[in-house]
Amino acid sequence: xxxxxxxxxxxxxxxxxxxxxxxxxxxxxxxxxxxxxxxxxxxxxxxxxxxxxxxxxxxxxxxxxxxxxxxxxxxxxxxxxxxxxxxxxxxxxxxxxxxxxxxxxxxxxxxxxxxxxxxxxxxxxxxxxxxxxxxxxxxxxxxxxxxxxxxxxxxxxxxxxxxxxxxxxxxxxxxxxxxxxxxxxxxxxxxxxxxxxxxxxxxxxxxxxxxxxxxxxxxxxxxxxxxxxxxxxx
Amino acid sequence: xxxxxxxxxxxxxxxxxxxxxxxxxxxxxxxxxxxxxxxxxxxxxxxxxxxxxxxxxxxxxxxxxxxxxxxxxxxxxxxxxxxxxxxxxxxxxxxxxxxxxxxxxxxxxxxxxxxxxxxxxxxxxxxxxxxxxxxxxxxxxxxxxxxxxxxxxxxxxxxxxxxxxxxxxxxxxxxxxxxxxxxxxxxxxxxxxxxxxxxxxxxxxxxxxxxxxxxxxxxxxxxxxxxxxxxxxx
Numbered sequence: 068x069x070x071x072x073x074x075x076x077x078x079x080x081x082x083x084x085x086x087x088x089x090x091x092x093x094x095x096x097x098x099x100x101x102x103x104x105x106x107x108x109x110x111x112x113x114x115x116x117x118x119x120x121x122x123x124x125x126x127x128x129x130x131x132x133x134x135x136x137x138x139x140x141x142x143x144x145x146x147x148x149x150x151x152x153x154x155x156x157x158x159x160x161x162x163x164x165x166x167x168x169x170x171x172x173x174x175x176x177x178x179x180x181x182x183x184x185x186x187x188x189x190x191x192x193x194x195x196x197x198x199x200x201x202x203x204x205x206x207x208x209x210x211x212x213x214x215x216x217x218x219x220x221x222x223x224x225x226x227x228x229x230x231x232x233x234x235x236x237x238x239x240x241x242x243x244x245x246x247x248x249x250x251x252x253x254x255x256x257x258x259x260x261x262x263x264x265x266x267x268x269x270x271x272x273x274x275x276x277x278x279x280x281x282x283x284x285x286x287x288x289x290x291x292x293x294x295x296x297x298x299x300x301x
Numbered sequence: 302x303x304x305x306x307x308x309x310x311x312x313x314x315x316x317x318x319x320x321x322x323x324x325x326x327x328x329x330x331x332x333x334x335x336x337x338x339x340x341x342x343x344x345x346x347x348x349x350x351x352x353x354x355x356x357x358x359x360x361x362x363x364x365x366x367x368x369x370x371x372x373x374x375x376x377x378x379x380x381x382x383x384x385x386x387x388x389x390x391x392x393x394x395x396x397x398x399x400x401x402x403x404x405x406x407x408x409x410x411x412x413x414x415x416x417x418x419x420x421x422x423x424x425x426x427x428x429x430x431x432x433x434x435x436x437x438x439x440x441x442x443x444x445x446x447x448x449x450x451x452x453x454x455x456x457x458x459x460x461x462x463x464x465x466x467x468x469x470x471x472x473x474x475x476x477x478x479x480x481x482x483x484x485x486x487x488x489x490x491x492x493x494x495x496x497x498x499x500x501x502x503x504x505x506x507x508x509x510x511x512x513x514x515x516x517x518x519x520x521x522x523x524x525x526x527x528x529x530x531x532x533x534x535x
Contacts, residue, residue: 080483080486080487081420081422083423185313186315188315189428189430192428193425194423194426195429196423196424197422202436252313
């Protein structure tokens with residue numbers, strides 16, 4: 068085989084969601100002490116006629132720790148309601164602001180049975196053009212299964228990450244693994260720890276489970292945290 | 302940070318589809334010259350009342366090169382019809398039997414517009430517990446979009462692969478890239494070539510597009526090639 072290498076240029080390259088996440092992460096500037104700054108939210112739309120039911124269900128969802136944090140957006144747009152829920156990339160962004168890097172690995176379905184948790188389906192962010200949580204949206208019920216995200220970080224920053232998450236004090240982390248140890252059925256690379264986040268779309272899953280038709284946008288949005296409302300204020 | 306490493310054992314580990322594919326690949330023993338041997342098929346079920354319509358549509362699909370090869374299985378099972386279509390892993394298995402290794406990388410949606418082709422969505426096999434073609438099944442229409450699989454092989458075996466595929470003479474390959482060159486929007490590793498296969502489920506997509514409800518099984522099956530029937534014989 069003779070060696071003749073020609074490199075063809077193409078105008079089009081398919082992107083995976085991983086790079087969109089890394090991009091979104093860098094836009095977070097939430098300040099833990101001031102409780103304000105830019106955060107990333109998932110977006111979905113419902114018909115205005117479901118507004119009251121949806122608010123009740125969202126309140127219930129956040130009370131039962133299905134959401135990330137305790138705030139969400141609920142905005143009238145013509146005949147629709149736009150719902151914004153905190154996206155788990157916000158957590159990565161906040162950690163990154165403290166110079167603590169996490170690597171997004173998988174989005175998946177976490178099964179919860181008698182307090183035991185395990186991932187039963189996963190899709191790798193760096194191998195997929197689709198957001199895994201949109202793929203799995205119809206496959207979870209918020210009872211025995213929820214959406215969850217898997218990240219890896221180096222063992223050397225474990226204590227620091229735990230400290231920042233403590234100070235942040237949001238409902239968001241489902242579990243942190245020991246160095247080199249699998250967590251909920253997913254292995255980690257050498258010297259790494261796994262961390263499992265609650266999926267930002269879980270409150271929306273509860274709407275779907277209660278027969279409210281939801282239209283989910285794959286695009287994330289950057290918003291000011293102060294523009295969101297706490298379920299406790301409703 | 303003190304160095305104390307404890308490794309916890311777990312009974313459960315989540316698997317990706319990649320390893321199931323490598324396993325299935327090794328079970329293929331189709332002989333190109335004898336036109337017989339074990340092949341891998343996708344499986345789906347339809348209600349018996351759609352049998353005639355489904356046969357007509359499958360015939361049309363294979364005539365229009367939507368299928369892999371020209372044979373499929375059509376078996377009555379109680380009140381259902383079980384349809385078997387050749388799965389693209391069969392091609393990998395046949396190449397492997399000639400000691401020509403291909404690495405399954407992505408399953409995806411290939412857009413075809415004015416003879417131009419590009420992947421518009423992909424999921425990596427080694428990062429997903431789900432078969433990407435089942436994820437994308439409802440997203441394609443067999444007109445402007447089809448299911449397609451992406452593999453990589455080393456440039457050194459390009460001629461040999463092309464020779465075996467010529468001898469095989471099945472409808473299955475949509476394109477082979479030059480070494481180091483992207484193909485249809487997907488990059489390859491250094492010294493590798495991309496090869497794009499037609500998705501084995503495309504004939505079933507045509508049934509779905511014609512309002513025949515289909516139930517797809519993620520599990521593949523090993524069958525004797527001789528048990529399948531050619532669309533030309535119907």
